[in-house]
Amino acid sequence: MSKTNSPPPEHLQAELPFAVVKGEPITVPPEDLYIPPDALEIFLDAFEGPLDLLLYLIKRQNLDIVALPILQITQQYMEYIGLMKELRLELAAEYLVMAAMLAEIKSRMLLPQPAVEEDEKDPRSELIRRLQEYERFKQASEQIDELPRMHRDTFGVSIMQSEYPIERAQPDVDFRELMVAFQEVIQRAQMFASHHIQREGLSVRERMSGILGMLSIEDFVEFQKLFDVQEGRGAAIVTFLALLELLKTRAIELVQSKPFAPIYVKPAVKGPEEAHSNEG
Amino acid sequence: MKDSELKRVIEASLMAADSALSMDRLIRLFEQDVDQPTREQIRKAIASLQQECEGRGVELRKVASGWRYQTRPDVQPWVARLWQEKPPRYSRALLETLSLIVYRQPITRGEIEEVRGVSVSSNIIKTLLEREWVRVVGHKEVPGRPALYGSTQQFLDYFNMKSLDEMPSLAELKDLDLMHPELELPRPQTDKKSSLRVVTASGDLAEGQETRH
Amino acid sequence: MKDSELKRVIEASLMAADSALSMDRLIRLFEQDVDQPTREQIRKAIASLQQECEGRGVELRKVASGWRYQTRPDVQPWVARLWQEKPPRYSRALLETLSLIVYRQPITRGEIEEVRGVSVSSNIIKTLLEREWVRVVGHKEVPGRPALYGSTQQFLDYFNMKSLDEMPSLAELKDLDLMHPELELPRPQTDKKSSLRVVTASGDLAEGQETRH
Numbered sequence: 001m002s003k004t005n006s007p008p009p010e011h012l013q014a015e016l017p018f019a020v021v022k023g024e025p026i027t028v029p030p031e032d033l034y035i036p037p038d039a040l041e042i043f044l045d046a047f048e049g050p051l052d053l054l055l056y057l058i059k060r061q062n063l064d065i066v067a068l069p070i071l072q073i074t075q076q077y078m079e080y081i082g083l084m085k086e087l088r089l090e091l092a093a094e095y096l097v098m099a100a101m102l103a104e105i106k107s108r109m110l111l112p113q114p115a116v117e118e119d120e121k122d123p124r125s126e127l128i129r130r131l132q133e134y135e136r137f138k139q140a141s142e143q144i145d146e147l148p149r150m151h152r153d154t155f156g157v158s159i160m161q162s163e164y165p166i167e168r169a170q171p172d173v174d175f176r177e178l179m180v181a182f183q184e185v186i187q188r189a190q191m192f193a194s195h196h197i198q199r200e201g202l203s204v205r206e207r208m209s210g211i212l213g214m215l216s217i218e219d220f221v222e223f224q225k226l227f228d229v230q231e232g233r234g235a236a237i238v239t240f241l242a243l244l245e246l247l248k249t250r251a252i253e254l255v256q257s258k259p260f261a262p263i264y265v266k267p268a269v270k271g272p273e274e275a276h277s278n279e280g
Numbered sequence: 281m282k283d284s285e286l287k288r289v290i291e292a293s294l295m296a297a298d299s300a301l302s303m304d305r306l307i308r309l310f311e312q313d314v315d316q317p318t319r320e321q322i323r324k325a326i327a328s329l330q331q332e333c334e335g336r337g338v339e340l341r342k343v344a345s346g347w348r349y350q351t352r353p354d355v356q357p358w359v360a361r362l363w364q365e366k367p368p369r370y371s372r373a374l375l376e377t378l379s380l381i382v383y384r385q386p387i388t389r390g391e392i393e394e395v396r397g398v399s400v401s402s403n404i405i406k407t408l409l410e411r412e413w414v415r416v417v418g419h420k421e422v423p424g425r426p427a428l429y430g431s432t433q434q435f436l437d438y439f440n441m442k443s444l445d446e447m448p449s450l451a452e453l454k455d456l457d458l459m460h461p462e463l464e465l466p467r468p469q470t471d472k473k474s475s476l477r478v479v480t481a482s483g484d485l486a487e488g489q490e491t492r493h
Numbered sequence: 494m495k496d497s498e499l500k501r502v503i504e505a506s507l508m509a510a511d512s513a514l515s516m517d518r519l520i521r522l523f524e525q526d527v528d529q530p531t532r533e534q535i536r537k538a539i540a541s542l543q544q545e546c547e548g549r550g551v552e553l554r555k556v557a558s559g560w561r562y563q564t565r566p567d568v569q570p571w572v573a574r575l576w577q578e579k580p581p582r583y584s585r586a587l588l589e590t591l592s593l594i595v596y597r598q599p600i601t602r603g604e605i606e607e608v609r610g611v612s613v614s615s616n617i618i619k620t621l622l623e624r625e626w627v628r629v630v631g632h633k634e635v636p637g638r639p640a641l642y643g644s645t646q647q648f649l650d651y652f653n654m655k656s657l658d659e660m661p662s663l664a665e666l667k668d669l670d671l672m673h674p675e676l677e678l679p680r681p682q683t684d685k686k687s688s689l690r691v692v693t694a695s696g697d698l699a700e701g702q703e704t705r706h
Contacts, residue, residue, distance in 0.1 A: 048585050049611030094611045133608055136664045140596055141588035143661040147652040148566055152580035154653065155296035155572050157551055157562035159338060159349040159508045162356055170411060171370050175439050179448060181372060182379030189395045206444040209385045209430025212418035250421035251386070251428065268421040284548075289571040292550030292564040295508065296572050309571045335497075337505030351505040358502045358522045359509050 050098030051134040053080060058131075065131050068124050070109060074102040101127065207242035212251060215267045223254065223263035281310070286317050287325040294329075294340065295349050302346035374404045381414050382435065382447065386428035388420050405429075413438065494523070499530050500538040507542075507553065508562050513650060515559035557649035557656060587617050594627050595648070596663050599641035601633050618642075626651065 047053045057076050058065055081095040108123040148154055214221055226243070227236050243265070246252045256263045281289075293309060294301055303319060310316045317325075326347055330340045337355045340347060351359045370378075377400050380392045392400050408414045408429075417430040431444065441447070494502075506522060507514055516532060523529045530538075539560055543553045550568045553560060564572050573580075583591075590613055593605045605613050621627040621642075630643035649656065 048589060049609055051610035098610070130608075130610070134610060137589055137592050137596070137608060138585075139664050140592040140661070141585065144592050144595070144652070145583070145588050147654075147661075149580070149653070150563075150651050152573075153566050153569050155292075155564045155569075156511070157295040157508050157564065158298070158511050159295055159351065160300075161351050161359055161509050162353045171368055173370060173375070173438075178375055178379050178382075178439075181375035182383060185376040185380060185396055188397065203443065203445050205383070205385045206431070209417045209428075212386055212428060212430065213415070216416075216418060251418050267418060288548075288550035288565070289568045290550070292568040292572050293575060295551050295562065296564050297575050301575075305575075309574050312574075335501075337501035337503070338508055349508065351509050352501070355502045355505040359506050361522050361525075362506060362510055362514075362518075 050095045055135055065128055068128055070105050070124055074106050077102055203238045204241045207238050208246050211242055221265045223265055281315055281317055290325050291329055300343050300346035300348035377404050378408055381429045382431045385430035386417050388426040388428055390426055494528055494530055503538050504542050507560055513556050513559035513561035555655055557646040590617050594642045595644045598643035599630050601639040601641055
């Protein structure tokens with residue numbers, strides 16, 4: 001079912017070219033050897049090259065490749081390419097090479113052979129080898145065509161997904177990438193001395209953020225609550241520095257109702273423009 | 281056609297189709313057959329197929345345009361991962377902004393722009409806030425009361441740090457390239473600039489690096 | 494994850510995917526989970542799902558790049574009617590070229606032409622490359638360094654195979670040396686006779702066949 005443009009099956013085998021059959025001489029060329037010029041395109045499409053054509057000629061006669069009857073085949077072959085040559089010479093080139101090869105074999109076979117040279121190869125053997133080799137792959141290609149194939153014999157299943165919010169993957173960041181970015185922005189700015197960053201200490205800035213974060217929730221935090229004894233002296237200093245830094249930048253205010261009363265930390269008094277600057 | 285055959289054809293067709301199949305479409309699958317199934321038979325086959333989906337990862341549903349198989353919502357989190365594209369990469373501008381927020385927090389957008397020399401797009405801030413790597417920790421008491429940004433616990437978690445103290449200092453950063461030349465990362469935009477600078481300073485080195493890459 | 498849950502996720506994923514899913518790809522569906530299934534568990538789930546396809550219109554098959562659900566060949570006539578256009582047919586030239594690449598890989602275009610006895614059009618190679626059935630696997634170290642072609646996983650997938658072992662075997666090449674006696678050269682003198690003989694013989698045979706038909 002899947003063979004495309006195959007040569008016609010061997011159903012016209014009765015005719016035989018220019019020969020004597022059962023005593024009856026045949027003088028008219030067999031009809032299936034004649035290809036009307038209009039049909040040449042089909043002819044060229046039907047054969048995959050000189051080897052394919054030869055195989056067809058052999059098969060049509062029901063002959064074994066191994067017993068290749070070179071004279072007949074050559075004759076038939078020449079008629080085919082004679083037709084071909086008239087119309088599409090460029091396409092016939094490969095066929096012409098084969099014709100030359102057939103002619104060579106034929107001439108060699110017609111020459112008398114000295115009996116001693118037993119070892120000499122049959123001039124047909126190379127051609128036979130090529131024909132057999134080609135036939136193998138021709139068969140293989142037909143087998144491939146028969147294999148169950150997607151979109152023809154079987155169809156992939158691909159069903160819909162149910163509607164469901166698809167979580168978008170977040171980009172991954174390599175820590176070094178972040179470092180390099182920082183390094184470069186600093187280099188570009190040329191305004192941050194390295195000691196400045198070091199002395200200031202990140203922990204102070206982290207704590208500054210932390211304090212501000214707390215104030216954004218509680219709005220009013222007891223000063224002492226910001227210090228955790230468990231964290232040790234170092235942390236207390238960091239917290240204190242952070243508070244001083246925040247006071248300096250006027251981000252917070254410290255309030256005390258009277259001497260020795262608890263000190264409270266609160267966000268700096270909001271300016272009148274607060275209403276429309278609510279950025280977060 | 282036997283009912284069991286009919287069911288097999290309908291199951292295969294619904295599963296292979298790119299969209300839901302209407303009753304008309306299903307009927308048409310059989311129009312070349314001698315014994316065509318009735319709508320009733322098709323409906324019964326579908327009902328039976330629906331039942332067979334019980335407990336499975338897929339279901340056979342009726343939607344506006346017909347019937348279709350689809351994955352069940354509860355397995356969708358896994359199924360969706362099949363299409364999870366490689367997440368896009370953050371821009372250099374975003375990483376610089378993030379690094380400034382981390383190292384110089386609390387910091388306003390204006391201050392970031394001052395250091396970077398270019399304006400910071402709202403999108404970058406928005407992305408960082410959505411990722412929950414930065415947050416608004418307060419407002420600076422200057423005209424306009426700009427938001428002050430700081431890093432979050434999620435930021436520390438992502439980079440496996442207990443506190444910001446674990447961030448390398450700038451001095452350490454300066455040695456980064458020298459210490460780990462193999463760490464050198466592709467620098468999309470700034471690369472050209474910086475390599476140009478290097479070329480001017482020491483053309484030899486730059487060329488040597490070029491060939492090494 | 495319980496085995497029954499695992500089976501549901503795998504069924505839904507395989508059914509929703511547009512292509513076969515490899516074990517690695519399946520494993521990756523669960524990499525964000527706390528209790529990840531083992532390969533063995535996944536394999537068992539697949540085997541169980543395969544069994545459940547018995548008698549149904551679809552089957553769960555293993556092909557070169559993984560597992561996939563597909564419709565069974567026997568429901569093909571109906572399922573194919575879902576699509577207006579017919580599946581593409583491939584020319585003999587293309588199939589012959591393909592078979593040479595598959596059986597003789599790695600092979601150059603020149604070597605293909607040698608066996609086929611005709612030149613191979615660039616279009617054929619292009620089509621095969623575009624379909625991703627073949628790919629350039631290297632270059633032959635001869636003048637011109639022609640490309641060496643080989644088959645791909647997609648080729649196997651498309652033709653429903655797990656590996657090249659499943660390709661139909663190539664016809665045996667008859668050993669010419671063994672047949673040498675038969676090959677014996679007809680002498681120039683006897684040539685005419687022998688061809689005549691052949692003619693007579695095949696004439697008979699042909700007629701015999703004719704009546705048989």
